[in-house]
Amino acid sequence: MGVKKNDNTSSDTSFFDRVYEVAKLIPYGRVTSYGAIAKCLGAARSARMVGWAMNACGGRDDVPAHRVVNRKGILTGKHHFQGTNLMQQLLENEGVEVIDNQIQHFDKVFWDPMKEL
DNA sequence: ATTCTGACGTGGG
DNA sequence: CCCCACGCCAGAA
Numbered sequence: 001m002g003v004k005k006n007d008n009t010s011s012d013t014s015f016f017d018r019v020y021e022v023a024k025l026i027p028y029g030r031v032t033s034y035g036a037i038a039k040c041l042g043a044a045r046s047a048r049m050v051g052w053a054m055n056a057c058g059g060r061d062d063v064p065a066h067r068v069v070n071r072k073g074i075l076t077g078k079h080h081f082q083g084t085n086l087m088q089q090l091l092e093n094e095g096v097e098v099i100d101n102q103i104q105h106f107d108k109v110f111w112d113p114m115k116e117l
Numbered sequence: 118a119t120t121c122t123g124a125c126g127t128g129g130g
Numbered sequence: 131c132c133c134c135a136c137g138c139c140a141g142a143a
Contacts, residue, residue: 046138
């Protein structure tokens with residue numbers, strides 16, 4: 001008995017994987033903020049880690065990181081994408097207006113993972 | 118073990 | 131809205 005197969009730091013999945021799960025739930029044409037995801041995970045104070053998790057997602061097509069912005073609705077992470085304006089292009093492609101890295105009608109396209117779930 | 122960083126958030130002025 | 135400063139936590143060297 002007491003056979004520990006894994007140490008499981010805190011949960012089955014790592015913090016990163018959890019962020020990906022929520023990010024994948026973001027509907028088309030919607031955006032959310034890092035803090036919103038962090039809160040949904042129960043780590044409201046780890047909003048930064050959410051962004052970091054996205055950084056590790058480099059290469060994962062399942063994680064629409066382009067739909068995640070900061071609380072101001074600014075594409076803070078666009079610099080981490082390939083092109084210079086790839087993130088903006090992706091958002092506009094979904095019907096989200098983006099001007100100068102700032103999402104227009106941010107309150108309308110905002111999607112709260114906690115509220116919707 | 119320590120140190121630094123980082124795609125954030127919040128509060129005060 | 132802007133600017134400044136602090137907190138926050140997980141991962142990499």
